[in-house]
Amino acid sequence: MATIIxxxxxxxYTFDGSTQILTTSSNIANTTLLDDYSIDISxxxxxxxxxxxxxxxxxxLIKNTGTKEINNLNVSIDLGNYVSYLxxxxxxxxxxxxxxxxxxxxxxxxxxxxNTILPNGSILLTYIAKVDENIPMTFNNVINRxxxxxxxxxxxxxxxxxxxxxxxxxxxxxxxxKSQITSTDNYSYTLLVTNTGLADAKNLVITDNLPTxxxxxxxxxxxxxxxxxxxxxxxxxxQNVLTLPVNPAVLDIPAQSQSLIxxxxxFLAE
Numbered sequence: 001m002a003t004i005i006x007x008x009x010x011x012x013y014t015f016d017g018s019t020q021i022l023t024t025s026s027n028i029a030n031t032t033l034l035d036d037y038s039i040d041i042s043x044x045x046x047x048x049x050x051x052x053x054x055x056x057x058x059x060x061l062i063k064n065t066g067t068k069e070i071n072n073l074n075v076s077i078d079l080g081n082y083v084s085y086l087x088x089x090x091x092x093x094x095x096x097x098x099x100x101x102x103x104x105x106x107x108x109x110x111x112x113x114x115n116t117i118l119p120n121g122s123i124l125l126t127y128i129a130k131v132d133e134n135i136p137m138t139f140n141n142v143i144n145r146x147x148x149x150x151x152x153x154x155x156x157x158x159x160x161x162x163x164x165x166x167x168x169x170x171x172x173x174x175x176x177x178k179s180q181i182t183s184t185d186n187y188s189y190t191l192l193v194t195n196t197g198l199a200d201a202k203n204l205v206i207t208d209n210l211p212t213x214x215x216x217x218x219x220x221x222x223x224x225x226x227x228x229x230x231x232x233x234x235x236x237x238x239q240n241v242l243t244l245p246v247n248p249a250v251l252d253i254p255a256q257s258q259s260l261i262x263x264x265x266x267f268l269a270e
Contacts, residue, residue, distance in 0.1 A: 002065075003033040037152040038066035039073075043144075049165035050142050053133035055086060056162065060146065063122040070117040074149040075125065077109040080142045082132040085109050089128035101125070137198065137256075140164045169197035170204065170253065181267055186217070191261040195253040204251040208242040208263070216265045219244065223259040 009026040044059040064070050079085065085106050092101040094115050104110050109127070117123055131142060141161050148156040173192040181187050191208070195201045210216070216237060219230045234249040235242060242263070245251050253259055 002035055002038065005031050005033055007031075035066045036068045037070060037150050037154060039063060039070065039148060039150055039156055040065045041146075041148060041156055041158045043146065043158045043160050045144075045160055045162060047162060050131050050162050051165045051167060052131055052135050054131050056083070056129050056131065056142065058127055058129065058144065058160070060125040060158070061122060062117070062125070062148065064117040064119050067119055068151075069119070070150050071114055072151045073111075073113040073117070075111040075113065076147045076149075078145040079109055079129050080144055082135040082139060083129050083142055083144075084132070086128040086130050089126075091126045093124035093126070103127075137196070164198065166199045167197050168195055168199045168201035168253070168255065170195055170201050172206070174208075183267060186264065186266045188265065189263040191263070193253055193259045193261060195255055195257055198255050200255050201253040202250075204253055206242075206244045206251070206261070208244070210237070210240045210242055210263075211267075212240055213268050214240070214265050215268050216242065216263060218264045220262045220264070221259055222262075224254065224257060 006028050007030075008028045010023060011025075012021050012023050014021055040063040042061040044061065046057050046059075047054070050056060060075065062073070085103065088100070090101045090103060090111070092099050092113070092115070094117075101111060101113070104112055111125065113123070113125070115123065129144075141163055144160045144162075146158045148158070150156075171194045173194070175190045175192070176187065177190070178185065178187045189208070189210075191206065193204070193206070219235060220227055221230065230244065230249070234246065235244040236246050237243075244261070251259075
């Protein structure tokens with residue numbers, strides 16, 4: 001970091017007819033001692049939030065603010081928990097050229113840059129990191145910490161914090177009540193609808209291609225409100241395709257919850 005050098009003069013004096021010694025001070029004159037080696041860092045991300053399985057692009061803008069060339073720059077990056085480097089994704093922008101650069105290590109992600117950065121010159125290092133698809137729901141932030149070391153051993157740090165996107169994530173598991181049936185049996189299909197996301201799933205519409213010959217007798221749902229039945233007007237069946245619900249009925253699945261839908265019916269033999 002540049003050093004401010006301050007200087008101030010002072011004087012004492014007398015005048016005829018007085019024995020008092022007076023003092024006065026000048027203004028403060030400042031000058032800046034520039035560092036031989038110094039950098040300014042900007043870390044840029046193009047995502048304002050992350051989702052599991054998503055790629056995050058990072059850009060590191062490094063400017064030489066010293067008076068001497070930098071030709072020995074070490075960049076060490078802690079990508080954070082459940083985040084890994086995407087192979088062959090690194091690029092170095094320098095002197096109006098773009099070159100691919102390979103990290104010397106991936107944990108931590110490390111680059112040794114020996115390209116010359118002139119005083120007031122800049123380079124841009126970009127890379128892509130991937131968030132694990134199975135990142136636990138308890139991890140709500142991806143924190144990236146970068147340490148830069150230059151010629152004289154000086155270190156600089158940069159940190160970014162990307163919050164998790166509060167999104168819904170719906171999965172459906174279907175089961176049948178009987179593995180074998182006769183032509184006179186009643187049986188049912190169940191749909192276990194799970195929202196593993198952090199936001200409520202709104203206006204869910206389920207379509208189910210029912211087997212030919214299956215006749216729906218009733219449909220129920222068990223959720224945080226208890227067990228209740230859908231009216232026949234809440235769903236439609238056309239060419240064996242069940243649509244649930246239909247307007248004006250709505251189906252919402254709160255965050256971190258499950259709903260069990262049961263389709264009761266029988267097989268009508270031709």
